[in-house]
Amino acid sequence: MSRKPKVAIHKFSSCDGCQLAFLNLGEDLLALSRQVEIVHFAEAGPVNEEIPVDIAFVEGSISTPADRPRIEKIRHNSRFLITMGACATSGGIQALRNMADTNAWIGAIYARPDFIDSLDDSTAIARHVKVDFELWGCPVNSQQILSCVCALLSGVLPVDQHDSLCQQCKQQGLACLMVSQGLACLGPVTRAGCGALCPSLGRGCYGCYGPAENPNGPALAQRFMQLGLSAEETRRRFLFINSAAPAFNETGLKLPDAKPQGER
């Protein structure tokens, strides 16, 4: 390819944390900018959303009526579309509203609910358009992004890490927190990729990288309850970041109805 491949970074409903992972590449970002031309990245400066690109990274979920035609146009203009982060891959934290009465929440929170134009649910990008590769995490880490771009520039799709986090934990020689300290950890059902960040710091995984391949959520939920968590606490652990990922939503446990404050 004689010209530099064009790259765009788009934002939908999200906190911007995954875009920051891009900026956190530091010197690697400068090296990357010699290989590709970043034509749209509103958080960093260039704005040109309509331009056709070789690689489009998409952060955030579809949660307003205007998001649907926008993501379709981005798909049309992109050779490869890569979603990055829990918001874009599963609907994110904001998908908790999928289990509640959205209009009741809007009425309870906003002084002028008539100004809010929101869908009843928050959904993953792949529910609306074809996605070529998904980068999981909340946030994704900078190395995932770099590896993804390098793979695409080499003409291959990135390697999909779908093993469980426990494997990365073992590779690092960490003692299992669940076995040695009785801490609830979602590692057995969560996909690898973060380098077992939380267990390496003595904290149980809370599942931000989404479900691993063939996760057994109901079995781990039973284990959490043997460790002393109530059924509600257990269910909330699974629903924290990736509530709309079916494997984390199907533990067989129920939550009390979610109602806005003021209606309780």
Ligand code: SF4
């Ligand atoms: S996945 Fe997490 S860090 Fe990334 S945009 Fe969504 S909320 Fe922010």
Ligand code: SF4
């Ligand atoms: S600490 Fe968590 S991730 Fe590590 S081996 Fe134990 S259950 Fe798996």
Ligand code: SF4
């Ligand atoms: S250990 Fe779990 S919660 Fe922590 S960064 Fe990794 S996937 Fe996310």
